Structures are given as C-alpha cells and as structure tokens.
Amino acid sequence: MVCGGWIMVEFKLTEEQRLIKKTMHEFAENEIRPVALECDREAEIPWDVVKKAHGLGITTFDLPEEWGGGGNESVLTSAVVAEELAWGCAGIWTSLLGPALAGVPIAILGSDEQKERYLAPFCGEKSMMGAMALTEPEAGSDVRSLSTTAKLEGDEWVLNGTKAFITNGGIADLHVIFATIDRSLGYGGIRGYIVPTGINGEEAPGIEMGEVYDKLGIRASHTAEVVLNDCRVPEENVLGAERTGFYGAMRMLDESRIVVSAGAVGVARAAFEYALDYSKTRKQFGQPIGKFQAIRFKLADMTMKIDAARFLVWRAAWEADMEHHITKYASMAKAYAADVAAEVTTEAVQILGGHGYMKEHPVEKWMRDAKVFPIWEGTSEIQRLVISREDLGAL
Ligand SMILES: Cc1cc2nc3c(=O)[nH]c(=O)nc-3n(C[C@H](O)[C@H](O)[C@H](O)COP(=O)(O)OP(=O)(O)OC[C@H]3O[C@@H](n4cnc5c(N)ncnc54)[C@H](O)[C@@H]3O)c2cc1C
Structure with missing residues (x-):
C-alpha cells in the first residue's frame, strides 16, 4: 500500500508464499544439503538434483504458464525461493537457475513465435540448461x-x-x-x-x-x-x-539483481544458524563459547544484518511487484545483502575458530560462496554508483 508517498509495509507472506517457502526449504534440506560439500569439492553440478528440481517445476517456476512454466510473476516469491535454495547451497542454486537464465530474457523480450519455439521445450519433460x-x-x-x-x-x-x-x-x-x-x-x-x-x-x-x-x-x-x-x-x-532492445533487458537485470540478493541472504542465514548452534556446544574455559560477550555480540550483529538485508530485498521485490521504478531499490538490496553475506560468513568462520577454517565444517565453503555476491550481477562498487546516481542525478 502506498500512503502519501510513504510505503506501508506488511511483513506477512501470503499463504501460497509460505507454502512455497516451506517446500523449497525441504528441497534444500533433503536434496541439496546432502550433496553440497561433495559437489563443492569435485566442482560438479549434481545432475540428479537438477533433474529432480526440474520434475518438480522449480527450474521453470519463473517462466510463463502459457508455455509450460510455473507462471510466477512475483519478484517477492522468486526472492523467497532463492533464499531457501541458496541456504541449501549457492552453487547448486545457481545450477537450478539454468532454464531461467536464458528463458527469462526470451519471456521478457521475445516474440510469441520465439517463446513457442524456445520456451516450450525448456518447460518440457527434459531438463535443459x-x-x-x-x-x-x-x-x-x-x-x-x-x-x-x-x-x-x-x-x-x-x-x-x-x-x-x-x-x-x-x-x-x-x-x-x-x-x-x-x-x-x-x-x-x-x-x-x-x-x-x-x-x-x-x-x-x-x-x-x-x-x-x-x-x-x-x-x-x-x-x-x-x-x-x-x-x-x-x-x-x-x-x-x-535501438531499444537493451533497455528492456535492463529492467530484467534489475529484477534478477533482487533475486540474487535474496540468495545472498540465504547463504548468510545458513552460516549464522550453524555458528549459533556451534556456540551453544563448543566449550572453552569451562563454558559454552556462546556465553562470552564477544561471541554473543557477533551473533547479535549477524542476525541484525541478515534481517536488515532481507528487509531491503523484500522492499525492492515489493516495489518490483508494484511495477514501480526499482533501479535504486534493487541496487541497495544487492549491495547490502552481498556485503552482509561476505561479513556474516566470515564471522561464522571466526566463531568456529580453527575448526571453521577446516573443511570438516561447511562454514569455510559458505565464506567462499559468499564472495561471488559482491562481484556478479554488477559489483558492489557499481551498485553504489547506481544508488548515488539515482539520488544525485547528473551533477
Ligand atoms: C561465478 C560468476 C558467474 C558469472 N556468470 C555470468 C553470466 O552468466 N553471464 C554474464 O554475462 N556474466 C556473468 N558473470 C560476470 C559478472 O557479472 C562480472 O564479473 C561483473 O559484472 C564484474 O565485471 P568484471 O569481472 O569484468 O570486473 P571489472 O568491471 O573489471 O571490475 C573490476 C573492479 O573495478 C571496479 N570498478 C569497475 N568500474 C568501476 C567504476 N566505474 N567505479 C568504481 N569501481 C569500478 C569493480 O567494482 C571491481 O571491483 C559471472 C561472474 C562470476 C564471478
């Protein structure tokens, strides 16, 4: 709801979005997490997981229903999906984006003939990239x-x-x-x-x-x-x-930036949850490290930042769903969530100490995964240029 130029925010997801979130979380927990560390080690796409996700309609969720896709048009719903799947593993989530990477530009910029010819097979029985x-x-x-x-x-x-x-x-x-x-x-x-x-x-x-x-x-x-x-x-x-073909692609890139930001929140959340659990069980000086104020404050900062990042992501997604001008909001979400993913995963490694540095725990992987967010889909420096350009205009 827009109220006198200010936004009234409702933080509640719809029942459908909550169900989708739950389903995606279960998929991430049961299908993605069990293979994530091995795929990271071997630098391999888990094709079985990709096929399974395709069978469930996850990989084509954002493609138009008319051509066999999931018909999702809500950027907020895409963000909810991205957070859960990236919570499972950001690399596997990236592979699950396969059909959408090419399918979304065709859905947005393509003619009906192009959609019939190329989107329909992407949404068919065979899993494609x-x-x-x-x-x-x-x-x-x-x-x-x-x-x-x-x-x-x-x-x-x-x-x-x-x-x-x-x-x-x-x-x-x-x-x-x-x-x-x-x-x-x-x-x-x-x-x-x-x-x-x-x-x-x-x-x-x-x-x-x-x-x-x-x-x-x-x-x-x-x-x-x-x-x-x-x-x-x-x-x-x-x-x-x-002459105008690329301008249409720019709105698409703004929207995909929001979804990618949600992925960053997912990685940060994974690392935070793990560090939180660890701090309850790891004992030093006769007590759980979670009793030390230095650790508690780290955890407090991590959860604050994750929440703030999610708010920026959801706000940008909401603006997109309202079909408002989203460039600034998308860049704010992207820059902030990317920074938070990098910071929170690094702090998670710190909380696990030497154990966090070793491959016996997943936090070092999440720290490595998180580093992609300030780089791809426009670097954090470029997002800051965009944000300031939107505010300052051409001086
Ligand atoms: C894993 C991965 C997957 C990717 N997948 C795809 C894909 O599928 N398709 C695709 O097209 N691309 C993809 N990319 C590319 C990605 O979008 C680019 O890496 C990104 O846009 C940055 O470009 P660059 O790497 O050339 O860095 P550069 O542009 O060379 O930037 C180098 C440094 O200079 C800074 N910089 C540059 N210009 C300015 C400026 N004006 N002011 C201040 N600082 C500046 C940057 O922020 C950065 O820190 C992928 C990248 C990665 C890492």
Whole structure:
C-alpha cells in the first residue's frame, strides 16, 4: 500500500508464499544439503538434483504458464525461493537457475513465435540448461563497451567475439548472447541473440566453449568462456526492438539483481544458524563459547544484518511487484545483502575458530560462496554508483 508517498509495509507472506517457502526449504534440506560439500569439492553440478528440481517445476517456476512454466510473476516469491535454495547451497542454486537464465530474457523480450519455439521445450519433460552472456574479457562493469559484434548477412545474423565468466557457458542448450551492431550507438546498438546449442535439435555453427574456470566458490555451478567465431543464427533470432532492445533487458537485470540478493541472504542465514548452534556446544574455559560477550555480540550483529538485508530485498521485490521504478531499490538490496553475506560468513568462520577454517565444517565453503555476491550481477562498487546516481542525478 502506498500512503502519501510513504510505503506501508506488511511483513506477512501470503499463504501460497509460505507454502512455497516451506517446500523449497525441504528441497534444500533433503536434496541439496546432502550433496553440497561433495559437489563443492569435485566442482560438479549434481545432475540428479537438477533433474529432480526440474520434475518438480522449480527450474521453470519463473517462466510463463502459457508455455509450460510455473507462471510466477512475483519478484517477492522468486526472492523467497532463492533464499531457501541458496541456504541449501549457492552453487547448486545457481545450477537450478539454468532454464531461467536464458528463458527469462526470451519471456521478457521475445516474440510469441520465439517463446513457442524456445520456451516450450525448456518447460518440457527434459531438463535443459540455458545461459545468458553479457560479460566479456574487456567489458565487465562497463557493459556499454562490449565488443561482440552482430552483423546481418542476408537472412542471418553473424556473431563474433568472446564472452567471459558465463554460467552454463558451452554446456547450455541455448545461449542468449548480447552483441552490438555498432559500438558507437552505446546501449542502443546492443541486443540479445538466441543461439540454439542443442534445443529442438538445433545447433548454431561457430559457437564453442572456451576456458572453463576453476572457481573460489559456487563450485557446483559451471562457468566458462564462450567463443563466437562467425556464429550464424536466423534473422528472426534477435530479441527486442532495434535501438531499444537493451533497455528492456535492463529492467530484467534489475529484477534478477533482487533475486540474487535474496540468495545472498540465504547463504548468510545458513552460516549464522550453524555458528549459533556451534556456540551453544563448543566449550572453552569451562563454558559454552556462546556465553562470552564477544561471541554473543557477533551473533547479535549477524542476525541484525541478515534481517536488515532481507528487509531491503523484500522492499525492492515489493516495489518490483508494484511495477514501480526499482533501479535504486534493487541496487541497495544487492549491495547490502552481498556485503552482509561476505561479513556474516566470515564471522561464522571466526566463531568456529580453527575448526571453521577446516573443511570438516561447511562454514569455510559458505565464506567462499559468499564472495561471488559482491562481484556478479554488477559489483558492489557499481551498485553504489547506481544508488548515488539515482539520488544525485547528473551533477
Ligand atoms: C561465478 C560468476 C558467474 C558469472 N556468470 C555470468 C553470466 O552468466 N553471464 C554474464 O554475462 N556474466 C556473468 N558473470 C560476470 C559478472 O557479472 C562480472 O564479473 C561483473 O559484472 C564484474 O565485471 P568484471 O569481472 O569484468 O570486473 P571489472 O568491471 O573489471 O571490475 C573490476 C573492479 O573495478 C571496479 N570498478 C569497475 N568500474 C568501476 C567504476 N566505474 N567505479 C568504481 N569501481 C569500478 C569493480 O567494482 C571491481 O571491483 C559471472 C561472474 C562470476 C564471478
């Protein structure tokens, strides 16, 4: 409810959201947690878990019902789902985002023909992966300067360039590649291109996996370079309108930033709960370490920060669901939740002492996993630039 420019916040989830939260939590606890440490060690996607999640509709929850998806349109509900799944393991959660990575841009920017052709199979019986490739070796934060080119030759787009750090890069059944027709046009020159790499039996020529990265955290997800060498796709595989195609993608990125922030809250919560339990049982100087004020204050700070982060995430999600301008709220949620995930997981390791540093406990994994949040989906520095730009305007 908006009241005279101020927001009246209701903290209660709907009955449906509470049920979804419970179901996701059970999935995280029963399916994700038991394999999380091994997948981290081996840097492997747990394909059985991905298939099971697909069967339950988790991986396609945010895709339109019309094409067989879950039809969820609420960013708040997506945030609730993300927190629970990332509580299980942020790497596996990333892998469960597979179809949505490519499916959401198609759902938002695509024509009905494109949705029928590509979303329907994503939502079919077979579990598939998607990828969304924006980042390049020389264009990370500075998206406008991306140099992958798209050139219309006859009735085909020809793509050339290299994409860096792409989740599911090279293993996806479909890649959405962002490329420019003319760098001097800035955002106006950039559009997404649907590059099939297995979906419907379609294989675009000229696309291949480059380096597969060995990562610090979220190791149960796949991240690789994608190399486009005269990659050809039909003319109709372009997403969104000429000159404005990328602006539509920006709202999508704002919304996905909120969902990613919820994932950060999930990781922080996992670490906090573990440290809290540990502080009750670990004894030093004849008493549980949870009796020491130094530990109690750490735990108090951790729970305060997690709650504050969740409030920012839910506020941003609520603004998105109300279809308000969300750029500032999404960036505030992302920057704060990412910082909280990094801080809380580091403090959890501290509370476990030397035991926390060892792989015998999951807190060191959560600390490594948490480090991705201030980097991907726009770094924390970029979020702060966005927040201040929204407040200050162009000085
Ligand atoms: C595990 C993982 C998975 C990813 N998956 C995907 C994916 O699926 N698809 C995709 O497209 N991308 C993906 N990314 C890429 C991610 O979005 C980028 O890493 C991120 O946008 C930052 O770009 P960069 O790494 O090139 O850093 P850079 O832009 O080079 O930044 C380096 C440092 O400089 C700072 N900096 C840069 N510009 C400014 C400025 N103007 N003011 C102040 N500080 C600045 C940054 O904050 C950062 O600290 C993934 C990244 C990771 C780590």
